[in-house]
Amino acid sequence: MQVTSRKFKESAHEAMADEDLRAAMNRIRTAFTTARADAAAELPEFESLRDQAAEIKDHVLDNLDYYLEYFEQKVVAEGGHVHWCSTAEEARQAVLKICRDANARTVTKGKSMITEEIALNKFLASEGIEPIETDLGEYIIQLADEPPSHIIGPAVHKTREQVTDLFHEHHQQYGYQDREEDPEKLVGEARTVLRHKYVTADVGITGANFLIAETGSTVIVTNEGNGDLTQSLPKTHIVVASLEKIVPTLEDASTLMRVLARSATGQEMSVYTTFSTGPKRKDDIDGPENFHVVLLDGGRTEMLGTELQELLRCIRCGACMNHCPVYHAVGGHSYGWVYPGPIGAALNPQMVGIEEARHLPNASSFCGRCEEVCPVRIPLPKILRYWREKTFEQQIGPQPDRWAIEWWGFFAKRPWLYRQTTRLAARVLSMIAGDKGRIRSLPFAKGWTSVRDLPAPEGKTFMEQWKKHNREGR
Amino acid sequence: MSPMSGKIEVALFVTCLVDLNRPSVGFAAVKLLEQAGCRVSVPDAQTCCGQPAYNSGDRKTTRDIAAAVIEAFRGYRYVVAPSGSCAGMIKKHYPALFKDDPDMLLAAEDLAARTHELVSFLADVMDFEPDDVKLDRKVTYHDSCSSLREMKVVNQPRKLLDEVDDLELVEAEDREACCGFGGTFCIKYPEISEEMVDRKIDNLLATKADMVTAGDLGCLMNIAGRLHRRGEKMKVLHVTEILAGMGKERGIGEGDD
Amino acid sequence: MTAREKILGRIRAQKKRGPLAGADADLLKQRIADHARNIVPERSRLPKAGQVDLFQTKMEGLGATTERVASAADIPARIRDYLSQKNLPTRIKVSPSEILTGLGWDTVPMIEVVVGAGTEEDMVGLSPAFAGIAETGTLMMLSGPETPSTVNFLPENHIAVLKVSDMVGAFEEAWDALRAAHGEALPRTVNLISGPSRTADIEQTLIMGAHGPKTLHVILVEDGT
Numbered sequence: 011m012q013v014t015s016r017k018f019k020e021s022a023h024e025a026m027a028d029e030d031l032r033a034a035m036n037r038i039r040t041a042f043t044t045a046r047a048d049a050a051a052e053l054p055e056f057e058s059l060r061d062q063a064a065e066i067k068d069h070v071l072d073n074l075d076y077y078l079e080y081f082e083q084k085v086v087a088e089g090g091h092v093h094w095c096s097t098a099e100e101a102r103q104a105v106l107k108i109c110r111d112a113n114a115r116t117v118t119k120g121k122s123m124i125t126e127e128i129a130l131n132k133f134l135a136s137e138g139i140e141p142i143e144t145d146l147g148e149y150i151i152q153l154a155d156e157p158p159s160h161i162i163g164p165a166v167h168k169t170r171e172q173v174t175d176l177f178h179e180h181h182q183q184y185g186y187q188d189r190e191e192d193p194e195k196l197v198g199e200a201r202t203v204l205r206h207k208y209v210t211a212d213v214g215i216t217g218a219n220f221l222i223a224e225t226g227s228t229v230i231v232t233n234e235g236n237g238d239l240t241q242s243l244p245k246t247h248i249v250v251a252s253l254e255k256i257v258p259t260l261e262d263a264s265t266l267m268r269v270l271a272r273s274a275t276g277q278e279m280s281v282y283t284t285f286s287t288g289p290k291r292k293d294d295i296d297g298p299e300n301f302h303v304v305l306l307d308g309g310r311t312e313m314l315g316t317e318l319q320e321l322l323r324c325i326r327c328g329a330c331m332n333h334c335p336v337y338h339a340v341g342g343h344s345y346g347w348v349y350p351g352p353i354g355a356a357l358n359p360q361m362v363g364i365e366e367a368r369h370l371p372n373a374s375s376f377c378g379r380c381e382e383v384c385p386v387r388i389p390l391p392k393i394l395r396y397w398r399e400k401t402f403e404q405q406i407g408p409q410p411d412r413w414a415i416e417w418w419g420f421f422a423k424r425p426w427l428y429r430q431t432t433r434l435a436a437r438v439l440s441m442i443a444g445d446k447g448r449i450r451s452l453p454f455a456k457g458w459t460s461v462r463d464l465p466a467p468e469g470k471t472f473m474e475q476w477k478k479h480n481r482e483g484r
Numbered sequence: 485m486s487p488m489s490g491k492i493e494v495a496l497f498v499t500c501l502v503d504l505n506r507p508s509v510g511f512a513a514v515k516l517l518e519q520a521g522c523r524v525s526v527p528d529a530q531t532c533c534g535q536p537a538y539n540s541g542d543r544k545t546t547r548d549i550a551a552a553v554i555e556a557f558r559g560y561r562y563v564v565a566p567s568g569s570c571a572g573m574i575k576k577h578y579p580a581l582f583k584d585d586p587d588m589l590l591a592a593e594d595l596a597a598r599t600h601e602l603v604s605f606l607a608d609v610m611d612f613e614p615d616d617v618k619l620d621r622k623v624t625y626h627d628s629c630s631s632l633r634e635m636k637v638v639n640q641p642r643k644l645l646d647e648v649d650d651l652e653l654v655e656a657e658d659r660e661a662c663c664g665f666g667g668t669f670c671i672k673y674p675e676i677s678e679e680m681v682d683r684k685i686d687n688l689l690a691t692k693a694d695m696v697t698a699g700d701l702g703c704l705m706n707i708a709g710r711l712h713r714r715g716e717k718m719k720v721l722h723v724t725e726i727l728a729g730m731g732k733e734r735g736i737g738e739g740d741d
Numbered sequence: 742m743t744a745r746e747k748i749l750g751r752i753r754a755q756k757k758r759g760p761l762a763g764a765d766a767d768l769l770k771q772r773i774a775d776h777a778r779n780i781v782p783e784r785s786r787l788p789k790a791g792q793v794d795l796f797q798t799k800m801e802g803l804g805a806t807t808e809r810v811a812s813a814a815d816i817p818a819r820i821r822d823y824l825s826q827k828n829l830p831t832r833i834k835v836s837p838s839e840i841l842t843g844l845g846w847d848t849v850p851m852i853e854v855v856v857g858a859g860t861e862e863d864m865v866g867l868s869p870a871f872a873g874i875a876e877t878g879t880l881m882m883l884s885g886p887e888t889p890s891t892v893n894f895l896p897e898n899h900i901a902v903l904k905v906s907d908m909v910g911a912f913e914e915a916w917d918a919l920r921a922a923h924g925e926a927l928p929r930t931v932n933l934i935s936g937p938s939r940t941a942d943i944e945q946t947l948i949m950g951a952h953g954p955k956t957l958h959v960i961l962v963e964d965g966t
Contacts, residue, residue: 019673026679037945039658055782062779075752076761076769088926094745146951147942163942170944197940197948204952209861224773225927235938235953238894242930253748258773264912265779275941278799279877282953283933290929293886295837296858297929307748314755335662339679373673375666375680376539377629392580395541402541411540411672419537419545422500423552428531432504447739448712457671461678462709465505465737472498472507476526 011129011157013362015346018369022340030169035338038166042332045276046383056272063269064387066262067323070254071314077223077256078305084226088288090301098128101306105130105215105248108302109139112246114212118204120230120237121145122217123161123326124250124306126348127361130215141215142207144236146200153180159342159350162274162328167341170196204236214240214298218251219325220266221303224259227287228303231270231280238284247286247298252306254322260285266325269385274327309361317396321357323386330380330390336373345370352380356393364397368406371397433474436467491523492610495560497553497599499570500532501701506736509701512728513566513602520612522562529556533570538577539667550578554591562609563599566724567700568631569667571601576634601631603699603723607640618649619731624656624693625723626663626684626707628700641699641723648726656687665706681710688718695719695735697726708737776920778913785876785910792875792908793961799878803936804949805957813902813962814845820900821849823958824865827898834863834896838887841869841902859891866896866954870903871922872915873961874933880959881915882932883923890930899937899954904962 014021025031050056070077082092093108095101101124109117117134119125119141131141131152143152147165151158153176158164165173170193177199178189184203190196208214216237220229228249230237241247257263271277290297313319331337331351342350347358347367355370371394380390401407402415421428443449443466451459458464494517502509517524534549553574557563565571575596582588606612625645631637645653664670664680685707688696696718698704708720719735742750753759761769787795797807810819824831832853835841846854859866868888872881880901884890893899909915919931938953949955 019675022673023675026675034944041945053782053784055780058780066779072756073761073769075749076766078749078752080769080773094743094748096744096747100744144952145942146940150942163945165942166945168943170946173943193943193946194948196943197951201950201952205861224776225925227927227931233938234940234951235894236951238890238930238932239952242891242894258769259776260916261776261778261913264916267912268782277935279879279933279935281803281934281936281938283879283935285927285931285933287927287929287931291885294884294889294929295886296889296891297884307744307751311748311751311755314752315757316755335664335680335683336676338683339676373669373676375629375662375664375669375677377662377666378633379629379660379662382633395539398539398541399543400541402543412542415537415540415542415545419542419549422531422534422537423545423548425529425531425552432500436504443739445740447734448709448737450713455671457674458709461674461713462681462706463712463737465705465708465712467505468507470507472503472510473526473528475507476510 011126011348013347013366015358015362015367015370018344018346018373021344021346025341025344026339031167031341034167034169035341038332039338042275046273046329046332049272049276049278053272056269059265059268060385060387063266063385064323066257066265067386070256070258071319071322074253074256074314077258078253080223081221081226081256084223085288085303088226090226090288090303093302093304095304095306098306098308101128101250101304101308102130102133104304105250106134106137108246108248109134109213112212112300114139116140116142116207116211117213117215118142118144118208118211118240118244119148120216120232120240121148121164122215122250123348124217124252125215126158127308128306130250142204142211144204144208144240145232146197146234149200149204150176157343157348160328160331161326161349167343208239208243211244213246213248214244215248215250216241218249218255219270220263221251221256222260222263222285223256225287227285229263229283229285231283233281235282238282241286242297245298246300246302247289248302248304249286250304250306252308252310254310270325270327273329273383273385313360318360318393320388321393323388324353325386327385329383329385333379333383335375335377352390356390356397359397364400364404365406368401372401429471429473432471436469436471439467440469442466492521492562493560494522494524494562494564495557496524496526497530497533497557497563497565497570497574498526499565499567499701501705502566505705506701506722508730508733509566509722509724512722512724512730515728516602516606516612516724517564520606520610522610525560527556533573535569535573535667538573543581547581550581550592551588554578554595557595560598562605563595564602564605565599566602566722568601568628568635568637569700569702571599572630572634574599601635601637601699603644604635604637604640607644613647614644614727617727617729619726620650621695621731622652622654622693623695623697623726624654624688624691626656626688626696626698626703627659628698628703629662631699632660637699644727645723654691654693656691658687663703663707665702667702670706678710681706685710685714685716689716693718695721697721697723699723704736708735712737776916781911781913782876787875787910789905789908792910793905795875796873796878796908799875800936800959803878804939805936805959807959807961809961809963811963813840813964816844816902816960816962817846817849817852819960820867821852823900824852827956829898830864833865833867834859834892836868836888836892838869841867858889859893859895861895863896865898865900866892867900867902868892870901871907872918873903873908874912874915875908876911877935880934881919882934883928884930885928890932893932893934894953897950897954898956900958900960902960902962904964906964
């Protein structure tokens with residue numbers, strides 16, 4: 011997808027003026043946070059499970075090559091194929107080749123962030139293959155020709171009216187002439203339209219929440235059941251997954267499952283958790299004849315052994331964005347690439363370059379709520395700070411900001427000089443404020459005074475009063 | 485530093501915002517610590533904990549400042565700050581800054597172990613309760629992110645506020661949400677910060693409290709500044725001011741008008 | 742160099758080591774072979790009767806319905822009653838599994854039993870569960886010649902039959918049961934199903950029956966346990 015992270019401030023400005031988006035963000039802010047808190051409270055072992063989930067992921071990342079080869083061997087033993095892809099382009103080509111071999115004209119798709127990452131839909135369309143998203147949220151944004159704004163609720167930014175308009179525009183060709191407004195009926199329309207697509211598609215593409223080394227299985231988690239229809243009905247099933255999704259055993263997957271849905275939607279389990287292992291067996295009467303796993307690196311292995319490795323623990327639950335006040339304010343599209351919210355702010359600079367994404371790690375109040383809710387305890391603020399240090403070192407971003415910090419640092423390192431300066435500043439600011447006690451506008455502090463008054467200093471610093479106080483004896 | 489008989493030696497980390505903007509918080513802190521039985525020193529060489537540089541990605545300046553703070557507070561039994569954010573910086577982040585310098589790491593960890601946020605220090609270490617403090621106000625307490633998450637300060641301020649006569653404590657919705665201060669963040673991204681502080685303020689106002697308090701001056705200046713800009717009358721005080729019986733003083737950002 | 746070699750090479754370079762071999766590899770191999778359990782929630786440790794109760798509570802909390810029958814022979818009549826209560830069509834798609842096809846369907850002549858895989862037209866599907874997991878109210882369904890997975894997904898209404906003797910407390914017990922029955926290799930699909938299909942993709946409004954079944958009914962058979 012086109013990267014627009016550079017325009018973060020402008021996009022955020024527009025997003026905050028969008029009343030529909032604000033309403034949508036309010037729904038996320040209340041619904042998801044409460045649901046997660048309740049689910050966590052319901053399971054006494056939840057915090058220990060999070061620790062273990064993080065340990066499992068760390069263990070995998072330390073031994074990733076071993077588990078990948080083990081996984082591959084199992085997939086092949088069950089009659090499937092593994093396609094190793096170093097780059098997005100390799101992954102696109104691998105998918106295309108499989109589609110060509112299947113003489114595919116249409117492919118149905120389950121929800122997959124990796125196919126967003128490699129911009130698969132546009133690519134397939136340009137090759138004359140029609141991709142059809144089947145997750146309702148993905149389907150809606152495909153009709154709207156927009157990227158997802160949330161990793162588990164891609165269309166959270168869309169209102170019911172907008173969905174009504176989209177369906178009215180695109181479903182007339184299937185005989186739906188009326189403008190439907192009732193959500194239940196809208197879902198019913200999509201269900202009927204897509205049902206036919208599942209049956210007639212040549213290839214089904216899904217992502218994977220987990221890859222299991224032990225059995226060579228790929229796992230998807232959905233609430234709608236679209237992923238299951240996507241992968242059971244066409245003759246060919248392609249799983250597009252990034253390589254850090256691997257876990258050693260079914261037991262390890264179970265631990266991750268226990269924290270995934272609870273963190274994401276507050277459910278104990280999503281409705282459908284599906285383990286797929288190879289193509290249909292000899293006597294099976296349904297299921298795909300071909301099973302392919304397209305395994306994408308896409309810059310991930312470069313993060314191993316670095317300050318960014320912990321990002322590869324991510325199980326894409328969306329809890330960090332559900333709890334992020336910045337995400338709530340600016341919505342998902344402002345981040346300007348596939349992954350929004352804190353995980354996007356931490357990951358996108360690596361994926362699209364820090365120069366392009368410099369705003370993302372800077373636009374954070376470091377409130378730490380993301381880390382607090384992350385099921386695999388990714389230290390997101392620490393990683394955002396890592397990127398800030400990179401931008402500072404590489405002199406990316408406004409030069410005056412760096413000068414200001416260096417100038418301030420000069421004083422902060424010299425207590426005596428600092429005292430004199432703060433004494434003066436306290437007096438000047440107090441004088442500007444007069445008897446109002448606050449300052450409405452200050453030329454060199456526009457960032458502050460553009461939105462709020464500046465409470466003015468009392469006039470004398472604590473340190474000077476303390477000295478006087480001590481001199482005069484207590 | 486000859487400890488007086490029986491008194492506990494405490495060094496006050498004033499914080500740069502209190503020093504410059506609201507010294508009364510510093511004096512309130514001294515008063516409370518003394519009431520709790522401490523002997524308070526204010527090391528002269530302190531300036532700031534270094535967060536402005538740290539949050540801007542200037543690691544070198546941060547380390548220099550941290551080294552100076554470590555030196556200035558060497559030897560005190562306890563170091564106490566009227567701020568979860570500055571205490572959190574010293575306690576959680578100083579050691580991380582020196583992870584590749586064993587000597588400094590040791591010193592940073594030593595300081596970290598001695599450092600406390602003021603209100604939790606009063607409640608947990610000194611077993612302090614305010615005595616004979618009265619404030620006839622309906623008050624809501626805002627949890628600053630660093631107090632809440634880094635320093636685990638949640639119940640202590642509420643417990644102490646509960647001891648203030650006539651004070652009614654009410655809780656706001658979405659207590660755990662950030663107020664949008666975030667240090668340099670609120671200056672670099674004022675629009676986003678505005679959105680956050682407005683949401684916070686809406687929740688505070690919905691409590692019908694006539695006063696908001698917190699343990700961090702940064703949050704309070706942000707909230708007070710925005711309240712004033714919006715023309716709201718809610719009074720803003722640092723929690724130490726209330727506990728020290730200074731609840732009738734002028735609120736943050738308040739003037740004679 | 743192939744992408745595979747590049748990727749494996751990068752992992753090893755980043756980790757500053759060569760391929761894992763010898764004792765290191767043996768440890769990892771053993772870790773897989775051990776199927777060691779991580780933390781298993783206490784709530785799953787219940788006697789069978791408690792497991793069944795928990796399963797029903799959880800399943801119903803997810804919007805499914807459940808009922809218990811004393812023996813499998815009761816199933817056809819109970820299904821007849823269920824379909825009539827819910828006003829559902831009497832034609833049902835049944836998995837070609839002896840457990841279901843061998844039931845006395847001739848006692849309920851009004852029900853039309855069609856055996857096979859699920860299709861787009863099916864309104865009601867009936868399939869056997871491999872296990873029930875009490876911890877979260879979850880069915881474990883396996884694909885196979887007698888249990889096509891499409892019966893679980895294509896019909897608008899899904900009825901699953903679960904023997905009480907196949908109820909377990911936690912996921913880990915279900916995996917052990919699966920390994921005991923099928924060996925280490927899994928069937929093509931293992932479906933864990935917790936309630937009927939749903940979506941909240943339009944303004945967070947919960948709507949049942951997005952793509953999978955709109956209703957799920959679980960019949961628990963107390964087969965002498």
